Amino acid sequence: MEIIHYIVIIMTLLSSLASLLQRDLIKCIILSGFAGLxxxxxxxxxxxxxxxxxxxxxxxxxxxxxxxxxxxxxxxIDE
Structure with missing residues (x-):
C-alpha cells in the first residue's frame, strides 16, 4: 500500500470521529460526507x-x- 492510502484511512477515521463529536448538525453532515468521499x-x-x-x-x-x-x-434549538 502506498502512503497516500494510509493518509486517506486516517482522514476517514478522523472525520468520522469528528462527526460523532460535533454538536452542530451541519458540521456533522459535512464531515460525514467527507468520510464518504x-x-x-x-x-x-x-x-x-x-x-x-x-x-x-x-x-x-x-x-x-x-x-x-x-x-x-x-x-x-441552540443551547
Missing part, C-alpha cells in the same frame, strides 16, 4: 470502481444533501 477513494484504490462510484454518489453527495435539507427544514 474518502471511503469512495479507498474503494477505487482497492479496484472496486463500481462500489466507489456508488459510494461517491450516495455517501458524498445525495445523503449529505438530503440531511442538510432536512436540518434546514426543521426547527433548530
Amino acid at each position: 474518502c471511503m469512495a477513494y479507498l474503494y477505487y484504490a482497492l479496484l472496486a470502481p463500481d462500489v466507489a462510484l456508488t459510494e461517491a454518489i450516495l455517501g458524498g453527495a445525495i445523503l449529505p444533501a438530503l440531511f442538510a435539507f432536512t436540518v434546514r427544514r426543521t426547527q433548530r
